[in-house]
Amino acid sequence: MTLKDKKQIVGILVNPRKKEVSAPLDSLDEWISLSNPGAEFLLATYQSKYLRTDYRNLKILPVEEILARADLLVTLGGDGTILRTVQAIGDREIPILGVNLGGLGFLAETPPELLIPNLQSYLMGKYLVESRKLLNCLVVDRDERFFALNDFVFDKAGFSRVIEIITMVDGSLLNSYIADALILSTPTGSTGYSLSAGGPIVLPGTEVFIINPICPHSLTNRPVVVPDTATISIKVYTEHKEFFLFRDGYKVDSYPSGTSFELTKAPFFAKLVKVKKRSFIETLRNKLHWGEDFRNKNRWSYHNLK
Template structure:
């Protein structure tokens, strides 16, 4: 079995857990295939197998790779989308970061992670992606996102006007600093911080959330994910920012944009004990209220 390992980097406190993961993989005769920049950064600190394969681009993840383990926070896991693409390689996120909503498996569960991969004792969550179509090529050959697509004003420029349509029918003009279209997965990210609702991962919806709207009656809206959502942007500036997850492009207002549901999914793996409600309680502290422990 070959398992790809991806991380943006490390801090000193991570080294012991990285070594433990490699030792556990070796004990199960699993061959690690390590992200090359990460491998070069840690190889002086970690005992690797004598011959360790690496990858640096999506094409390197061939048919032998059965799983990808992300070591970091949610941003690290989002990066993996650019590498696994439509290859249908399941991703398991081990949280070396802070909140860890997507990478929800703790570093103290590394032994369980390896055992679950060997025994196939895990739960697969199929996560929807959104796809961006534009009148000018954007984001290379990875025009899709797991969390969200955003349109945002550039730097400190004035607000933008974003004319928004559902399947060609006018929805609203958002006078705002920006606009977010989030997947159910992304509903607990940037959209949530801007007042958007939490949506269960299996819900077939997108959330449209304005960023600092200049109309008090404008609120986030949930729409079915079989809609095509298109945009026309106006503003005092000729340029604005467009993002897919953590990737960004600066574009001008002549470019036409539309987002829709991607044709393929991303498979996220979790341990059997964990589920979305468990994550809400542990990461957002839902139900952690002293009044819940008082007798009536």
């Protein structure tokens, strides 16, 4: 059975704080009226001054009901909206088509004006699904589990003193970092916080994780790349009463000194819909403006020689 044989259910999740979400939703509502694409469109319930409640063709439902029914999720926002959507999906592996209303948009690649053409391609079965690995974190002392698409960060919690982060890889001591924080990043997260902290850019399909200290009190501590088959064990000590754990930019919880963690590759993936095949190298070049010369060449004397 192809997508054209089965009525698709398309869920729409948005960043309710962005006023830019209204125009794509209005266009989508009108397109459904004119073209009858043969799919059901569900819009998540939000409290937002930028969203109408009288769409003719978008059925408004709670997020959990949409997640239980959707074949595809369309996100309107930016990379942060996709990160939050991945957390909501969990292990259901619902494919995501990200529309970029934000900044760089490494994950949300579709511009608003291509939302409808890309939806048409999806409904015709003309698309690719890219699997992105996730990082799983077990809080050993509490038997709690979390996962992240970008990264986990062990942070000193605003305290003025550094923390000690004992890090082991497959049972062997890697380092005892004295630092402000430690980032454990996936390849997807290598263009996020880890990049800002001096980490390497890693292509999404690379089978590795990145261990990257923030402000380590040592000239020799540098980011380390380990295979994604490794088990990374972390134990954090602080002179303060607690430290923080963040995942994908959001605080998970605070933990007392001496708490242990185990990080491994998650047994499920985030699925991103790609309508146009584009290499990650091309995306990097376009987003980061690599290869462009921004210098004022007139300052160099040889450009003025005739």
